[in-house]
Amino acid sequence: MAGTQLPNDPYNIIITGVGGQGNVMASRVLANMLVKKGFYVTIGETFGASQRGGSVMSHLRVSKKDTWSPQIPKGKAHVIVALEPTEAIRVLADYGNPDVKVVSNTRPIHPAGVIAGDLNYPAIEETKKTARGISSHAWFIDATDEALRLGNPILGNIIMLGALSGLDDLPLDKEDFREVIAESLPQNKVDINMEAFDLGRGLLKE
Amino acid sequence: MKIFGPNELLEAVINKNLCIGCGACIHLCPYFRSYKGKTAMLFPCTLEEGRCFAYCPKIEVDLDELSQQYFGRSYEGGPLGNYLSIHTAQAGPKVKKASFQAGGTVSALMSFALAKGYIDAAVLTDKEGILPVPRVITDADEVLTCSSSKYSASPTLSALNQAMTDEYTKIGVVATPCQVLSVAQMRMNPLEKEDFVDSVALVVGLFCTWAIDFRTFAPFISERVDITTITKVDIPPPPSEIMEVYMGEEKIEIPLNEIRELVPETCSYCIDMTSEFSDISVGVLEGRPDMNTLIIRTDRGQKIVNEAVQEGYLVIEDIPEENLEHLMWAAGNKKKRAFAKAKEEGMINAEEDKKSYLRLQPKTVKEITG
Amino acid sequence: MSALLDKKEGAEHLLMGNEAIARGALEAGVKVAAGYPGTPSSEIIESLAGVAKDANIYVEWSVNEKLAMEVAAAASFAELRSLCVMKQNGVNVASDFLLHLAGSGTRGGMVLVPCDDPGALSSINEGESRFFARTVEIPLLEPGDFQEAKDMTKWAFELSEELKQLIMLRSVTRLSHASGNVRFGTLPTGEAKARFRCDGFILDPDEGIVISAPVDYKHGQQHEKLKRAKEIFEDSPFNTYEGPEKPELLIITSSACTLYSREAISILGLKERVGLLKLGTTWPLPPKLLTRYLSLAEKILIVEEVLPFLEENVKVIAAETASEIGIKKFYGKNDGTIPMVGELNPDYVINAITKILEIEYLPRPEEYAAKTQGLAFFGAPQRELIFCPGCPHRASFWSIHNALELDGRKGFVCGDIGCYTMALLPTGFTTLKTVHAMGSGSGLASGFGKLGQFGLDQPVLAVCGDSTFFHTAIPALINARHHKSDFTLVVLDNSGTAMTGFQPHPGLEVNAMGDNVPDLDIAEICRSMGARVEIRDPFELEETRATLNNLMEDNEGLKVLILRQICGLSPEKKAGKKYEMAINEEICLGENCGCNRVCTRIFRCPGLVWDKEKQVTRLDEVICTGCGVCADICPAGAITRKEAV
Numbered sequence A: 001m002a003g004t005q006l007p008n009d010p011y012n013i014i015i016t017g018v019g020g021q022g023n024v025m026a027s028r029v030l031a032n033m034l035v036k037k038g039f040y041v042t043i044g045e046t047f048g049a050s051q052r053g054g055s056v057m058s059h060l061r062v063s064k065k066d067t068w069s070p071q072i073p074k075g076k077a078h079v080i081v082a083l084e085p086t087e088a089i090r091v092l093a094d095y096g097n098p099d100v101k102v103v104s105n106t107r108p109i110h111p112a113g114v115i116a117g118d119l120n121y122p123a124i125e126e127t128k129k130t131a132r133g134i135s136s137h138a139w140f141i142d143a144t145d146e147a148l149r150l151g152n153p154i155l156g157n158i159i160m161l162g163a164l165s166g167l168d169d170l171p172l173d174k175e176d177f178r179e180v181i182a183e184s185l186p187q188n189k190v191d192i193n194m195e196a197f198d199l200g201r202g203l204l205k206e
Numbered sequence B: 001m002k003i004f005g006p007n008e009l010l011e012a013v014i015n016k017n018l019c020i021g022c023g024a025c026i027h028l029c030p031y032f033r034s035y036k037g038k039t040a041m042l043f044p045c046t047l048e049e050g051r052c053f054a055y056c057p058k059i060e061v062d063l064d065e066l067s068q069q070y071f072g073r074s075y076e077g078g079p080l081g082n083y084l085s086i087h088t089a090q091a092g093p094k095v096k097k098a099s100f101q102a103g104g105t106v107s108a109l110m111s112f113a114l115a116k117g118y119i120d121a122a123v124l125t126d127k128e129g130i131l132p133v134p135r136v137i138t139d140a141d142e143v144l145t146c147s148s149s150k151y152s153a154s155p156t157l158s159a160l161n162q163a164m165t166d167e168y169t170k171i172g173v174v175a176t177p178c179q180v181l182s183v184a185q186m187r188m189n190p191l192e193k194e195d196f197v198d199s200v201a202l203v204v205g206l207f208c209t210w211a212i213d214f215r216t217f218a219p220f221i222s223e224r225v226d227i228t229t230i231t232k233v234d235i236p237p238p239p240s241e242i243m244e245v246y247m248g249e250e251k252i253e254i255p256l257n258e259i260r261e262l263v264p265e266t267c268s269y270c271i272d273m274t275s276e277f278s279d280i281s282v283g284v285l286e287g288r289p290d291m292n293t294l295i296i297r298t299d300r301g302q303k304i305v306n307e308a309v310q311e312g313y314l315v316i317e318d319i320p321e322e323n324l325e326h327l328m329w330a331a332g333n334k335k336k337r338a339f340a341k342a343k344e345e346g347m348i349n350a351e352e353d354k355k356s357y358l359r360l361q362p363k364t365v366k367e368i369t370g
Numbered sequence C: 001m002s003a004l005l006d007k008k009e010g011a012e013h014l015l016m017g018n019e020a021i022a023r024g025a026l027e028a029g030v031k032v033a034a035g036y037p038g039t040p041s042s043e044i045i046e047s048l049a050g051v052a053k054d055a056n057i058y059v060e061w062s063v064n065e066k067l068a069m070e071v072a073a074a075a076s077f078a079e080l081r082s083l084c085v086m087k088q089n090g091v092n093v094a095s096d097f098l099l100h101l102a103g104s105g106t107r108g109g110m111v112l113v114p115c116d117d118p119g120a121l122s123s124i125n126e127g128e129s130r131f132f133a134r135t136v137e138i139p140l141l142e143p144g145d146f147q148e149a150k151d152m153t154k155w156a157f158e159l160s161e162e163l164k165q166l167i168m169l170r171s172v173t174r175l176s177h178a179s180g181n182v183r184f185g186t187l188p189t190g191e192a193k194a195r196f197r198c199d200g201f202i203l204d205p206d207e208g209i210v211i212s213a214p215v216d217y218k219h220g221q222q223h224e225k226l227k228r229a230k231e232i233f234e235d236s237p238f239n240t241y242e243g244p245e246k247p248e249l250l251i252i253t254s255s256a257c258t259l260y261s262r263e264a265i266s267i268l269g270l271k272e273r274v275g276l277l278k279l280g281t282t283w284p285l286p287p288k289l290l291t292r293y294l295s296l297a298e299k300i301l302i303v304e305e306v307l308p309f310l311e312e313n314v315k316v317i318a319a320e321t322a323s324e325i326g327i328k329k330f331y332g333k334n335d336g337t338i339p340m341v342g343e344l345n346p347d348y349v350i351n352a353i354t355k356i357l358e359i360e361y362l363p364r365p366e367e368y369a370a371k372t373q374g375l376a377f378f379g380a381p382q383r384e385l386i387f388c389p390g391c392p393h394r395a396s397f398w399s400i401h402n403a404l405e406l407d408g409r410k411g412f413v414c415g416d417i418g419c420y421t422m423a424l425l426p427t428g429f430t431t432l433k434t435v436h437a438m439g440s441g442s443g444l445a446s447g448f449g450k451l452g453q454f455g456l457d458q459p460v461l462a463v464c465g466d467s468t469f470f471h472t473a474i475p476a477l478i479n480a481r482h483h484k485s486d487f488t489l490v491v492l493d494n495s496g497t498a499m500t501g502f503q504p505h506p507g508l509e510v511n512a513m514g515d516n517v518p519d520l521d522i523a524e525i526c527r528s529m530g531a532r533v534e535i536r537d538p539f540e541l542e543e544t545r546a547t548l549n550n551l552m553e554d555n556e557g558l559k560v561l562i563l564r565q566i567c568g569l570s571p572e573k574k575a576g577k578k579y580e581m582a583i584n585e586e587i588c589l590g591e592n593c594g595c596n597r598v599c600t601r602i603f604r605c606p607g608l609v610w611d612k613e614k615q616v617t618r619l620d621e622v623i624c625t626g627c628g629v630c631a632d633i634c635p636a637g638a639i640t641r642k643e644a645v
């Protein structure tokens, strides 16, 4: 595990997905873990109507010294966590750069236009190839499928956080996770979330 | 038969006010619905070929093809179409009395066919107030609840589609000429479906000069009487020139000229007065309000009439010459006028890439229009 | 206990801007807080409501913004500190009272927090509340980050008491809904006693009557207050400068744009060339401070959202002091350096600076940028907004749409603001034809309903949500009934202010603080006006449709159809599925004549997915909420539902 040193300052994380996938919760948990380590964290989020089936994004800025803009400048993401695979591509198009890392779920959520047959949804293999072509490294994880195995698809976001911790770019430790989760969720949910976090971390390491 | 999709149906029929609301496109799918006499498309459908278009009697009707199919010869344009024989008729003693329009011939035939199992469902037209309501009837006695004419155009064929969905295999249907034309198209499996079966076992066609548009008729009548009290509406045979509206014992008379104002434009293009593609056609008989004119057109029609007579459901007699002459004259007149009008509007045998109302041999058109 | 009540001075928490404002109010000893829900403002009242019991304060979701301001003002008149909160449009609703309140002045510290939504991220306008501060002549503060959001809120109460005037503290989406570290101050311990003194000398600000008249006297007083505010603002720690002594370019900015500007300067490495004057007190501007900084540079760039408010006000000072500071070259919205429309971000500021200073900037290698061209389009299909799986609005608008089509007289629906605004999109079958302010659907319908005299023969419908009903639809209904206007209102009653997160409203048995309160019955209210009222469950599609057709055909005045079904996102709904759904692929008609995918092509619940390969519709059991409605639209009976155990 890295110390409290950041690979870049500010270190820019984008968590993206589709409304209803637990984007906001994931960004809050992650930010709180980092605040516990003494960082300044700024989160910029999309709320409201954009949550209804639309693309959502949280921008996290992690810094040792300052509060940064809640919007990351174009081309300046260091890591992208995608709860939905094509959202990774959408975000890469705007915020990607040759050094960016991508951690993405594989489970698609079809946009209305795709359901209606007006738009095409790319095959997952195609998405993987695209992502790999414009990032330094892209990991794909069956987070929703694993979450279903754990009994609740919403745990997908926690599995993805676990996976992010597996990159070891940030000081994301398990005990901080337990504390943060315990502050926001009822006691009986903590263990299953811990399991999801570990699972995600393990999946990335594979 | 040329087949297009719902968008063409919308454009060539509904948006041009040529839809009579026959119901042939209703209940085939989630898109077309009929409400208070009007056919509406709820949502767009993108298919390029569909049953809605194929069944519609107001667009791409190939008269030669239909005539070949059902009578083994091209469409010749005679005033009454092809038939085996013409009679006068009346319900027989086996049939309970009901408020028949005329002789009760139609109700008698349908009760008989149901009772004897020639059909397992009858597609009829009931009413709520003065609104015609299509029904699928399976009980011989219940046929009588649908007796009497509703002079508004009715989406009766929606009930036929419903009966097919419900998997009845021997369906009888009572229909106006436009509807009979549509049924004839349906039975030809226009979309060439592999699993197609012709489940229509009997078509009884009504005579019809025109129908009224419910949407204009309802407010017209409610200005004169309380709609909920109406028990029967009748148009006695010529030369009376009136519509009679009964409220139990009471009755008012409305001059037919006023009623003709409520007839939709599309009826003036209709080339058929006697339901030429039916098995049996029935109309009123001039001078005899308690009797019908009966035309037998097919062998299966003949068979059912014969048995119905034998079993006491129907009484038939020879038709007086003067009645026949007048019938020919009236039917020929309607046909001639409609052909002339459709021809003028370019709705007959239109160019290959255009949609046409009718297709038939050009020389027949000439013969009819003179 | 909530972090908001952390007593430890200096404790650091990650707070959303809205939570920081709430904490600031708590540190100031606020006693009464009132608001009307509206993104991005709602979490302020929500946070305060959550701690109301422990903090011994009173918090309410008022029926509308004008009431919220009146409720808060009453507390101020009774010498308590009070807060009122609304989104930008709300200030318009409250503005009549606002004008009078600014004229009468306040007693206990009172702060109005409007949250603007530059870029209309969750609005249908990007209206500005700052101009209200200038129009009604009250001081305006704009926090530039999360810490300031808290600190400034606390200070705003003190300032309000010092000036005996309402203070506007304006936030924006990117502060309200963003989060950052906030270091806490102390929470007050003292008790406050409410009393309204109103029998002193009538002009006495503390004991007289509270009114904006006599106008010449009170208006004069108001100007004295503004003058005093200017003086105070000259030394405010919320106005800061960072940069060289002689910058080539001076950026003047406020609010979230401070963070964008700072980031732009940092990314471009221009700390030695560009100065940043960040203003926290933006009306009235402190003239001496501005004169001092304007003197530093020849080129001035003003960065703000949305309209050129700061820009205009700075230019006035520059004109007044031109002889002293010389002629400046201004860049900003008026000359197009910064867009006049939409929200800003660091990239816009980077663009502006590079243009003015003529420098090159490439955020990433050209070759990389080329690779991403078109990707957002081909690699990531657009996501249009849609109703949630199991949303009652989808079912409601399905029936409304169908009723209108069947009716065939080209009827139309006037809408307004709520989740159901999306019914102007395909997800609601493009049913709404007008959308304006809260309650405006009913108001417009009341007007349309009188046009029969001039030949309008189309049926008129309006929709409103349950919360909107109480907010402003009621007066429209009264108007319609009294004037015998002929229309049908459909109340989409999903038991809460769903769009903004299930805030209670007067139709419910609980208030913001969780107390039991009397609930007002929408049906009874409408009946008492003499409207014909029907109540249906929108999930009963056919019944709903038939009822609507029936109501539309009844042209005897005001008709109300209440469609009751709980929001798909509500906690109750999320607890469990009503039905287990299944699709029989064997009998699914797919794209064949007879269906042509009515479920996925038209109805479009995200729980249903079209399988292109197999040419059948599949169920996404992760997304389906088990509402059961799609079973009723499938013509083949391929979709089935079974009561869930």
Ligand SMILES: Cc1cc2nc3c(=O)[nH]c(=O)nc-3n(C[C@H](O)[C@H](O)[C@H](O)COP(=O)(O)OP(=O)(O)OC[C@H]3O[C@@H](n4cnc5c(N)ncnc54)[C@H](O)[C@@H]3O)c2cc1C
Pocket: B099, B100, B101, B102, B103, B104, B105, B106, B107, B108, B123, B124, B125, B126, B132, B146, B147, B148, B149, B150, B151, B152, B153, B154, B156, B174, B175, B176, B206, B207, B208, B209, B210, B211, B212, B282, B283, B284, B285, B292
């Ligand atoms: C719109 C209309 C116009 C007509 N115009 C003429 C005409 O010009 N000349 C003429 O000789 N006869 C006309 N008729 C036929 C005539 O009114 C009688 O229906 C026919 O003579 C049969 O009489 P009946 O006593 O056997 O009928 P009944 O035994 O009383 O049975 C009537 C049958 O008609 C069906 N029916 C009723 N209304 C409709 C409708 N709107 N659409 C489809 N089916 C319906 C019912 O299902 C019922 O089975 C018309 C009928 C209709 C419905």
Ligand code: SF4
Pocket: B005, B006, B028, B029, B030, B031, B032, B045, B046, B047, B049, B050, B051, B052, B053, C592, C593, C594, C595, C596
């Ligand atoms: S093509 Fe078929 S599915 Fe489409 S509208 Fe016509 S009948 Fe319905």
Ligand code: SF4
Pocket: B009, B013, B014, B018, B019, B020, B021, B022, B023, B024, B025, B026, B039, B052, B055, B056, B057, B058
């Ligand atoms: S099939 Fe019948 S109801 Fe449908 S469009 Fe044609 S005439 Fe109208």
Ligand code: SF4
Pocket: C583, C587, C588, C589, C590, C591, C595, C596, C597, C598, C599, C600, C616, C617, C633, C634, C635, C636, C637, C638, C639
């Ligand atoms: S509505 Fe029914 S038949 Fe049509 S595509 Fe959907 S599941 Fe298949």
Ligand code: SF4
Pocket: C389, C390, C581, C605, C606, C607, C608, C623, C624, C625, C626, C627, C628, C629, C630, C631
């Ligand atoms: S039951 Fe059908 S309509 Fe309801 S949420 Fe599931 S898929 Fe959507």
